[in-house]
Amino acid sequence: MTIAAKTIHIVGAGPAGLMAAERLAQAGAQVTVHERMPSPGRKLLMAGRGGLNLTHSEDQAAFEGRYGGAAAAVSPWLDAFSPDELTAWAEGLGQATFTGSSGRVFPRAMKASPLLRAWLARLDGLGVQLRTRSRWTGWSADGALRFDTPDGERLERPDAVVLALGGASWPKLGADGAWVEPLAAAGVAVVPLRPSNMGVNIDWSEVVRARVAGQPLKGVALTVGDRTVRGEAVVTTYGLEGGAVYTLSAALREAVAAEGSALLTVDLRPDLSVEALAARLQAGRGKDSMASWLRKAGGLSAPAAALLREVPGEMPTGPDKLARRIKALRLTVTGVQGLARAISTAGGVRLDATGPDLMLTARPGVFVAGEMLDWEAPTGGYLLQASLASGVVAAMGVEAWLAAG
Template sequence: MTNRSASGDGLSKPPVVCVIGGGPAGLMAAERLASLGFRPTLFERMPSVARKFLLAGRGGLNLTHSEPTEAFLDRYGAARAALEPALARFSAADLIAWCEGLGVETFVGSSGRVFPRSFKASPLLRAWLHRLDSLGVELQAGRRWTGWTPEGALVFEGPDGVETVHADAVVFALGGASWPRLGGDGSWVAPFAQAGVPAAPLRPSNCGFLARWSPVLVERFEGQPLKRIALSFEGATVRGEAMLTVDGIEGGAVYALSARLRDAIDRDGAARPTLDLRPDLTEEELARRLSAPRGGRSLSTHLRKTAGLAPVAAALLREGLPSLPSEPPALARRIKALPLELVGTKGLERAISTAGGVPFGEIDDRFMLTRRPGCFVAGEMLDWEAPTGGYLLQATFATAVAAADGAADWLAGSSTRVET
């Protein structure tokens, strides 16, 4: 087959370009391809696009982070080197400029996180879909990709049955497997494996953990927040908040250490972090305050008055002990380093994001699958993870831009359709 041109330079037909997945990565890849002169078709298995994106926006859509580049890149851990070129191609500054180009003003919060001024995802999505429509992107919703034919055509299931599409280039942006009811269910792993493309197991990331709480603790304090705490594990400490659940613990401080905690549970059967209930006080100062005469006050009242501990924190201090230490120094040590035992990871259905996916060793520097030329991968399908704070969306957008640019480069030099 002759090479196809995006500009319609007289060679038969323009290339058939598909983007599969209607989350942020798919939408961004489609926009990038359309801005380069192609006319991509975007396939989404759900009735509408960006459902998880809209859910994330309910809490104040955190787009990216304003921290210095080196610290920002370090948030991606082992995937830093693989992601760095894409993050340089489409940086936090580029993402902010892109938002404002849609008419969505952003601001930097006190934590350094970047949000839309409205704190909502829906206005941004409406403007984005309008732009995609104006660029000529065709959206086909309710179309689930199920694999390839032996000849290499894409197979879709939809309301009218099964259909095949012969494409010249494909960007896969099918997500991980967190919140599967919103679209990304990880079902792509099987057809990829059948085509010889392996994927690391999809596991929860930025997730809650299971603990064996006593019935009394659960009955009285389920759903109660632990505010202004610090969680430490394997040399890393994170300040933030957490919340007791009926079967464990979740919240920002927990999510930030989720990869370390999850891997320890997989390795050892349990993870044992420590919780500092008063990170703003030294152990010595805390012991001094606890030495104040108790008088006729209950222990909970004494802890609240002298150490500033909420009832839920005081109850957690007692968990697993017949009684608390009576000496102020020993009690201060427990407040500053309360041991927890986490025995399992909560499921993918409630995780914020997913670890695992297509290894970076399976793609080239254009984000093209080396085993399936003409097929590109973006977003959470790739094997990387990051904490919340804007890092997830930033890398999702950046890899989408990289994959779209890679597809454009492939189309400029390829003389064949997507290979089998």
């Protein structure tokens, strides 16, 4: 049996939902996409403002390891839609790509808008119907999908459904987590939503807030527990954010939840040993100011030097003690930024509440994709890759389920 005569509704016009729509429309289904916002792909467009990171070029084992405890569940998604396939898909939309020195893959346009325009044009050509300002509110007593629209409530009874409503980060862009209540009422197990890839709170002095906030810490190494990440961070009025912080955000979030705070150790000169750094500092600063001396002898930027003073007590003057502080600056994380400021979301529909095809066990014919599911990953291409791949898996699941019926 083909699905050519079947009607399928996708709820959510983000990457996962649009990918599911594309695959199902290519299979011949009559596809309708609902989006509560006035236009689709708003979070994708926001993500592309700093350069749209499509995926990553690292080997499969390392790639899968980025998904932590959800790696076993996400691995089949990547088999269904690999990083190479994502790159080819983007290029098929006319978006040439390149791989940066970090291994990250970007469109040459470095923006999401050209890709989204081309994608929407493709979907339109496939006959996909897009309904904006159409907000899903759950199911009616007889199982129909309920939508709030500008024309009032609308009930829909498609042959299958893909829910791709996102998490709850940056809710002003469309994903507000309002889907949790109707799914829980339907007997679907949902892990509480939590921020992921978010900044962390540190009680800086007024000097740091006034003089350093907004400045980067480049080429540092951050350590939480037994895990160390090298990269960049940005000092903010509330604490730290940036790629290296986001990579450790899950560990910091869980430590704060369990203990009330977390220890973050910063190595401001990870390319030098303590001994080599102490040797550079051995001559003393002479007539130089402390900041100037740390820049010249220690190779520290102004914001890095300022953070050394955040440790209680006097600044070490001996080269050995100062080198040790530079190599292991201990900062106390007192909290994390909330969902409204987080890049992505942890928690969501439990992975064991679906089958491998991502169909809800409690609701046959309803499939789930994207950030609604309980997985998380650092920035670097891993978020978009898994979201798109889950859309492919959900579409495959819909096809198989309808064909079997």
